[in-house]
Structures are given as structure tokens and as C-alpha cells.
Amino acid sequence: MVAIIGRPNVGKSSLFNRILSRRHAIVSEVSGTTRDRLIASASWNGRQFLLIDTGGLEDDPDGHIPQRVQQQADMAMGAADVIIFLTDAVQGLTATDQAVAQRLRRTDKPVMLAVNKVDNENRELAAAEFFQLGISETSFISAYHNYGVYDLLERMVDLLPTRELVEQWDDDYPDGVLRLSIVGRTNVGKSLLTNAILGEERSIVSPEAGTTRDALDTPITYRDHTITLVDTAGIRRPGQVQRGIEKYSVLRAVNAVHRSDITLLITDATELATAQDAHIAGLAWDTNRGLIVVVNKWDLVNPNRFRTERSLHRVHQRLHFMPYVPVSFTSALTGEGINELLDTALSLWMERQRRVPFRDLQYLLADAVSTHAPPSRRGNLRNRLRVRRVRQVGVNPPTFVFSVNDPKLLHFSYERYLENQIRERFGFHRTHLRLVFRAER
Ligand code: GDP
Secondary structure (H helix, E strand, C coil): CEEEECCCCCCHHHHHHHHHCCCCCEECCCCCCCCCCCEEEEEECCEEEEEEEHHHHCCCCCCCHHHHHHHHHHHHHHHCCEEEEEEECCCCCCHHHHHHHHHHCCCCCCEEEEEECCCCHHHHHHHHHHHHHCCCCEEECECCCCECHHHHHHHHHHHCCCCCCCCCCCCCCCCCCEEEEEEECCCCCHHHHHHHHCCCCCCECCHHHCCCCCCCCEEEEECCEEEEEECHHHCCCCCCCCCCHHHHHHHHHHHHHHCCCEEEEEEECCCCCCHHHHHHHHHHHHCCCEEEEEEECHHHCCCCCCHHHHHHHHHHHHCCCCCCCCEEECCCCCCCCHHHHHHHHHHHHHHHHCCCCHHHHHHHHHHHHHHCCCCEHHHCHHHECCEEEEEEEECCCCEEEEEECCHHHCCHHHHHHHHHHHHHHHCCCCCCCEEEEEECC
16 A cells, blocks of 8 residues: 655645556556546556555645644554655745654655656756655656656555565455455444444454454454454544544545455445545455445435435446445444344355355356357457366455466457356356456466
8 A cells, every 4th residue: 555645736646647647557447436536556567556645535625734744644654555755846845844754754664755846957956955854765756747757656666565466366364254344434324333233232252362453453243253343443432523533534444445355335325425435435346355335324214115226326326337236224323224234244255255166167168158259350260269267266356267368369348248157157246256367378
């Protein structure tokens, strides 16, 4: 996770967009919201990372700027693996920059100082004053003119921790515990819902059982399964709505999504899903986490015949890039729908853990290819995709590797066809599936 922090107007969004432009990193094709994206997954030199534009996330016109930037720095120090601290050569070194640099000294995470708007030699001279911040990774860039961004990226991926390689099939958490994160905007009912889930009848597993990774998490048992609610410390106390909470919550949410298997995205039934909801949903989706959209405060919606359909329609409209996402309706206040929500989470979890026998997959492939052969390009048979074999190589999400003669011959619609065949035959109705096409060796 890479966070870009800095004062307003230093060019955080320009840098974010520049890094994500096609000419640079490879950006995930499933994107939540194409405009105003604040979180995106991308890869560079085969290293995958999440890029976060904290400025855009935490925009608050009334906020006290120095304090706001400090909060960003604190959150980045907690959640990010690499911090890109952006400053502005035209404005020069400001007191806020100095305070942020001071603060960043506390972290042992890699910090890169990027001095932006260095568009000509004079400015480069001016930029020299930034060396006094004493950050060894200092570079001069122009996000707008695309100067120095390539080098910045190159060095940035070297600083990423090595634990997450793009092709790491092993299950991240092999202990069989379902990790649930609860995210959403302020006031949608996260605290109340968390407390409802933690309700008395679900005995709390003691931390000694070795199920917690973090003191912030709370394990429960539900229908003989252990479910760990991730980062409950951040949301447990209800009514703790104060200024500043919202700013904290987004990076925190990003971190929670990252540490969980399934994310519950809580929305308010009386409001439309917002862009921020779409960002978090897109994040969960892009990083292959499971996702359930929870429409809370269901008790406030007048019961009528069409209320469920209407609400489902709105969710799917907003989150159109996720056609398979399950939607649950709850009232944290009355407890309605809480068990159904946990049941949905468990069944999604089971679906994400399902392993399909090798043989069944080969039968499926043979059927699929004979029913609908891959089209050949311009009728030239030598340019026809051949799919020889398929193996499941991972779960959570179920991941399938197809051995083909040449992955470049694969057309998107044929990939979609194969995916749908797997979904129908083996009952994957609500999870993300990951399909990989590799040249046969
Ligand atoms: P958070 O900021 O997302 O943690 O939201 P809270 O849990 O603090 O809830 C915000 C407000 O919404 C509080 O006044 C809650 O009592 C209320 N609330 C939460 N869930 C529900 C619900 O399902 N129905 C109703 N009517 N009110 C709710």
C-alpha cells in the first residue's frame, strides 16, 4: 500500500493520475469509478501495489490544513508500506512541510520525498532547499510534465515489502478463520451493527485461542465457525461522531479491507450509495476480497412491495462493475437481518473456499470448447486459441489457470464465456473468480 500525502494543491491527484496513466503502471481493468478515483491497484515491473491519494479522500474544506496533513501522515504511517510525501517547488518549503517531515521521522517505513512542479532549471535550484528536510530518498518531479515520475516509480517498487508478489497462490490465512471487515461512511450504523453482531448470544472466543492477530480485532463464534471482526476498536463505540473521524476512517477502512477476507460495506437505506462507497467497493473488488453490500436502517424504509427491488436496483446501478455482489438488508437497531447477514457471509466464504476436482474441470473444459469453440482470427486456423487444460490453483478467491497455446489469442468475450461455464457448473454465484491464461510450456 502506497500513500501519497502532502498539503493541498501540491499536486497529489496529478501525481496519482500520472502514475495510473496507461503509459506508466498497469492499472487494474475492473475499476470502481473511473473519474475521481482515489484508490487504485496497479503494477509496475511485476510488483503489485495499491495507490492511495489521501488528499482526495480527506477533502474537508473547513479543516485546519496543518492538522489535516498531520493526520494524513499519521494514518499513512499506520496503514501504508511506502509513503510518498509530496511538496511544491513553486511555493517552496513551508512550515507545514517541516512539521510533516518531523512527524515522519517517527516511522521506520520508507518515506520518499517528491518535490513537485520542478519544470525548469531555476526551479530545480529552488528545490534544493528541500534537502534540508533530511529525507534521503528525495527526488524532483513534475507530475504535470511527466518528468521524473518514472524514476520515482522505479525506486518506489524497490521499497515495497516483498511479502505480496503478484503470483502468490497460497492462501493468505490458512487457519480457516473468516476475517470480516466492516466499513462505510460515518453515521451509516457501523458501530451499532458491530455491537449487534457481537451480541450476547454469540460467545466471544478468548484471545488465548490464538485466533487474533491484533488486539484491535474481535473474534466471535457463529454456527460453530470462528469469525474475526477486523479493527473493531475503530468503530465499536456508538455515537462517537466527531470532527476528524471521517478523515481517519477512510485509510483505516482501506487497511481493514486489506486485512480481511470479506468486507461488509455498510450503506444507509435512506440515502443513495455515494462515490466513497464505490471506492471502497472497488478496492475490495480489485484486491479480490469478498464483498457484501449491507443496506442498513432498513426499519426506516416504508414497507411496500417494491422496496427490496428498488433498493437492489440502486445498489447495482452504483456498483455496476460488480454484478455478483450479494446485498443484505439489516436494521442494527432492531436486530432484523443480522443472522441472515452472517449466514450470507459464511456461505460466501464457503463458496470462496470451494475446490473443484481436477477431473470435473477437464470435463467442463471439453464440454465448453466443443459447444462453443474459440473463434479463429480472420478465419486463419493457425491463429486459433487452443485451451488444453485448466487447473484450480487457489481459493479465496477460487483461482483457475488455463494452459493455452498463446494467451494473446484470447478474446475477452471467450474469457467471459469460460468464466460463466465455471460459475454455472460449479455454483459460483456470488464470488469473484480469478482466471489466468498461460502459455503452455
Ligand atoms: P457509524 O458512524 O457508522 O458507526 O454509525 P453509528 O453506529 O454511530 O450510527 C449512527 C446513527 O444511526 C445512530 O444514531 C444510530 O442509532 C443510528 N442507526 C444505526 N443503525 C440503525 C438502524 O438500523 N436503524 C435506525 N433507525 N437507526 C440506526
